Amino acid sequence: METADLPLNHNKPLVMHIDLNSCFATAMQQAFPHLRGKPLAVAAYNSPRGCILAPSIEAKRFGIKTGMRVMEGKHLYKDLIIRTTDVQLVRDVHVRLKRITRDYSTIVSPKSIDEVVIDFNPVQIVIRRPLTEIASEIKARIKKEIGEWIVCSVGIGTNRFLAKTAAGLHKPNGLDVINHQNIRHIYSKLKLVDLNGINHRYQARLNINGIFTPLQLLDAPLDLLKKQVFQSITGFYWYRRIRGYEIDNVEFLRKSYGQDYALGKQTSDPEELSRILMKLCEKMGRRLRRSSKAANGIHIAILYNDYSFWHRQSLMNQPMYATRDLYRGAQLVFNQQPYKKVVAKLSVACYDLIPSAKSQLSLFDEGDDKLRKVSDAMDSINNKYGEFSITPALMIGLDNTVIDRIAFGAVKELEDLYLK
């Protein structure tokens, strides 16, 4: 169709991407003013091998990056301050950001804990001022309603991809617009891996086909992208995306719920691992039941301390709803592992979700309905008195194990946050 020489999208840029700069670290500096202006890193653990999740703007100036070990960060700046994540604080910042952005459009999509996209297309008739003015207002409101130390970069484009690209142009505290007039100029200053969605593997694939810059990607014909570079519909998506046409406004349905845990004290003790498995199943079950779902399948993945990996999944003959069912299924799969090695990371997920109300009652297991009611009653108690007020006996003594975390990306996790 259309595709032989699709022009750039000439429409008015109406998609705004807001990215809180160094969110975890700036939130910490907001809450603790004596940390402001100092190189700070928020890490998973305050130990030499703990992973840095977010360096502050000041720490980034010393070359400290997300994913480094704490000891690597301290090699770059010996007085680097380390703090562990304040999960509730960061979630609160996110909820406030979402509340502010909801005042401007009917379509607001959180992309992660520190990123929100506002689509102004449905309200474009009633907007009587430039989007840059709205962006400045949002920035001011963030400072007033969340905290004076919180800064964000805002990007505006005709689609989500260009808006995100614009938000990444000037950090921190940037405000940029990409439209059909400046798009070529902006692409000329970027590298392929600067484009959101192009990683080193995609870059290599593009390089093999003679594409080395974003401008060359923009000028590449559709057939080359679709049939040769990506060899799939992905090529067509990139062809439209890079020209500013929206193809990313898709909401994917949830297909599974999962929990994982990197063991602080690695062990091969089956009893200890079963207890951790129970806690993971309880957390997963709470989320499953909160969304009124039951699951037919269970998946277990184990990373051993020699970096070998084992995983297996299995469909059960009855939908699982109660924690006990999930745990029984998980334990069945867990017991199939052929090794008895020291476990470094344990993951459990349930899949093949169905509405819990529709799940068929077992003809033979008369206790099934009672078990559901017990689960619902336990959930009600935990809702009233707080998480883990009442737990299965196997979880006794596991209070500080499987710590609450914020996942990277985490759009699915945010659903749970709003449901709460």
Add this chain to the structure above:
Amino acid sequence: MHEFINEKISVVTVYDRIKGTVIPKRIKWQGRIYDITKLSYYKPERVGRNIVHTFHVSNEAMDFKLRLDSYTLHWTLIEVTDGNS
């Protein structure tokens, strides 16, 4: 200095009827009195049906994280730091 304390403390607060806010103004911890000069962040958090209020406050030298349990009305000093380590 950065320490997790988790100790009950005495707190003097000011309630503003116009804004509907409660702000800690003075705390007493381990026999010493600290005058609070800044409230840098406040967040309410639901724990079951109870609401726990977290206040991040500071004086000239230190930052304090305080928690008010709205059911027991107990104030707890959670965390204290001078921002130097």
